Amino acid sequence: MEQAKIDRINVLARKSRAEGLTEEEKKEQDLLRKEFIANVRGNLVAQLNNIDMVNPDGSIENLGEKYGKKTKRS
Incomplete structure (x- = not known):
């Protein structure tokens, strides 16, 4: 997410606490928050x-390959 969008989220949060937001600003804030959360989840x-986990037998197992949507390494 671009820094400008993060800055805008912070500006709207401060304004919300200080004086309240218009309906248009509330919608913008909601969209920006959803985009931010989606970005954080994707990164996580x-x-x-x-x-990678090392099993007791010494083998290495990638958890993304076992549980996630990652394609197998070559």
Whole structure:
């Protein structure tokens, strides 16, 4: 997400606490928040899909390949 959008989220949050938002600003805030949350979730899933675990027998298992939507490594 671009820094300008994050800054806009913060501006709207401060304005909401200080004086309230118009209906148009509330809609904008809601859309920006949803985009931000989707971005955070996507980044988290990508990180979790890249976790490797060492099993007790010494083999390495990628959790993204086992549980996620990641394609198998070559």
